[in-house]
Amino acid sequence: MNINEAQVRAIVEQVVKSIGSTNGSKDRPAAPSVDGSGVKPAPVGIGNGVFRTIGECIAATKAAQREWIALPIEKRKVAVEAIRRAGVENAEMFARQTVAETNIGRVADKIIKHHLASLKTPGFEDLDTKAWSGDGGLTIEEMAPYGVVGAVTPLTHPVPTMINNSICNLVAGNGIVFNGHPGAKRVFAQAVQIVNQYIVKAGGPANLVTTTPEPTIESANELFTHPDVRMLLVTGGGGVVKAAMGSGKKVIAAGPGNPPVVVDETADIANAAKSIVDGASFDCNVLCTAEKEIFVVDLVADELKRRMVENGAYELTTSQIEKLADYVFSGDAGCAHPVLNRAAVGKDAETLAQQIGVSVPSTTRLLIGETPNDNAFVQHEQMTSFVPIVRCSDVNQAIDRAVAAEHGFRHTFIMHSTNLDNLDRMARLCDATVFVKNGPSGAGIGNGGEGTLSFSIAGPTGEGITTPRTFTRRRRCALVDYFRIT
Numbered sequence: 110m111n112i113n114e115a116q117v118r119a120i121v122e123q124v125v126k127s128i129g130s131t132n133g134s135k136d137r138p139a140a141p142s143v144d145g146s147g148v149k150p151a152p153v154g155i156g157n158g159v160f161r162t163i164g165e166c167i168a169a170t171k172a173a174q175r176e177w178i179a180l181p182i183e184k185r186k187v188a189v190e191a192i193r194r195a196g197v198e199n200a201e202m203f204a205r206q207t208v209a210e211t212n213i214g215r216v217a218d219k220i221i222k223h224h225l226a227s228l229k230t231p232g233f234e235d236l237d238t239k240a241w242s243g244d245g246g247l248t249i250e251e252m253a254p255y256g257v258v259g260a261v262t263p264l265t266h267p268v269p270t271m272i273n274n275s276i277c278n279l280v281a282g283n284g285i286v287f288n289g290h291p292g293a294k295r296v297f298a299q300a301v302q303i304v305n306q307y308i309v310k311a312g313g314p315a316n317l318v319t320t321t322p323e324p325t326i327e328s329a330n331e332l333f334t335h336p337d338v339r340m341l342l343v344t345g346g347g348g349v350v351k352a353a354m355g356s357g358k359k360v361i362a363a364g365p366g367n368p369p370v371v372v373d374e375t376a377d378i379a380n381a382a383k384s385i386v387d388g389a390s391f392d393c394n395v396l397c398t399a400e401k402e403i404f405v406v407d408l409v410a411d412e413l414k415r416r417m418v419e420n421g422a423y424e425l426t427t428s429q430i431e432k433l434a435d436y437v438f439s440g441d442a443g444c445a446h447p448v449l450n451r452a453a454v455g456k457d458a459e460t461l462a463q464q465i466g467v468s469v470p471s472t473t474r475l476l477i478g479e480t481p482n483d484n485a486f487v488q489h490e491q492m493t494s495f496v497p498i499v500r501c502s503d504v505n506q507a508i509d510r511a512v513a514a515e516h517g518f519r520h521t522f523i524m525h526s527t528n529l530d531n532l533d534r535m536a537r538l539c540d541a542t543v544f545v546k547n548g549p550s551g552a553g554i555g556n557g558g559e560g561t562l563s564f565s566i567a568g569p570t571g572e573g574i575t576t577p578r579t580f581t582r583r584r585r586c587a588l589v590d591y592f593r594i595t
Contacts, residue, residue: 158305169316174284176314188313196227213455218392226269229562252581254282280577366520369511381525382416388549390474421474
């Protein structure tokens with residue numbers, strides 16, 4: 110698919126205008142309606158890619174994958190384009206039902222996520238064939254599928270991750286079986302059914318994408334250990350990544366991040382403030398690439414806070430931050446770090462503030478406030494609408510603290526600066542998969558920046574931004590002495 114950046118931006122603008130209300134999980138879903146394709150959203154039940162057990166899913170997808178790789182590439186392209194249409198045409202319904210079921214995030218932003226996953230996931234252009242010719246003959250290498258891939262998806266963006274992962278794997282020639290997050294099982298199963306309907310209508314085989322309506326830890330373990338599953342794709346927390354890594358299979362694992370932002374004294378502060386608020390508040394900060402803590406040089410800290418407030422932030426006092434920490438973090442529970450209160454995740458700024466008795470304007474996008482460097486909000490990934498600010502004596506201290514706070518996840522870093530030496534130092538020290546300079550975090554995954562999108566950024570296993578080629582293996586064919594034509 111040739112991705113048209115102007116088209117994506119136009120869709121985003123249209124979405125924001127059409128939704129109107131953007132203040133988080135208070136956007137309530139309307140009843141689903143028939144979309145423009147003529148395909149009705151199917152009730153969640155058995156059929157159209159949904160099976161009672163993971164074993165049944167795997168068997169069906171294994172058969173479908175064999176049909177899939179027998180199809181001409183041009184027919185496969187048509188089916189993949191149908192998945193893109195499914196994501197776009199049902200984006201609002203998926204978004205509203207996701208917020209209703211999970212009580213996480215903002216409907217308008219989730220609609221944008223569905224559009225981005227559908228339109229900016231790379232396609233067949235990502236695969237290439239290599240060839241060598243010489244005195245010894247002709248050798249070619251092609252990117253071949255693994256077969257059946259088992260995938261686990263997160264609660265924070267279940268359907269966009271499914272769409273992104275499905276496009277990548279079907280382009281690669283694989284079939285994919287999902288164990289969705291139990292907290293989003295209804296919308297996830299329905300989305301899988303709709304995707305199957307679009308694939309079949311486009312001439313592709315049924316059950317290339319499958320799931321079970323009742324995902325559990327046990328069904329995930331069955332997926333991880335089943336002999337017909339050749340590769341695992343895990344997008345989630347450390348626990349599920351660890352379980353997958355113990356399977357003995359090839360694993361593509363997207364793990365945690367704690368993306369820091371550095372703002373130095375040379376930055377365009379107006380742009381930095383707007384970018385941070387836009388990036389951190391998008392879908393109530395649940396993206397693992399979103400700005401989670403700010404390290405700002407003291408000289409410009411006050412101006413940055415002032416301009417952030419002008420762009421929809423609300424500054425909390427020290428005592429309010431302490432009260433918020435008591436709500437967001439529920440103690441160590443025998444762990445080496447505070448335990449995140451899931452009820453705080455993905456709530457809009459107004460709702461989060463209400464939990465500590467603070468009234469903020471309904472237009473507030475983000476809560477901010479100054480904390481010391483060792484504060485839990487700084488050192489531990491928390492997907493809430495509060496972002497801590499740490500004052501630093503100079504840019505070197507800011508960079509060093511940012512690198513330390515990211516804890517070696519090698520996920521995402523953001524920096525606002527016009528000093529090339531400072532940007533270069535940050536880039537070399539952070540060793541990140543995604544490094545965004547002078548823009549919102551989303552620009553690093555195609556939301557407002559150039560490039561493709563991935564909702565599965567594989568830090569723990571090293572692949573980084575996942576694309577169709579991530580899910581292929583190179584196969585070489587050598588013909589000795591013949592077909593050299595020059």
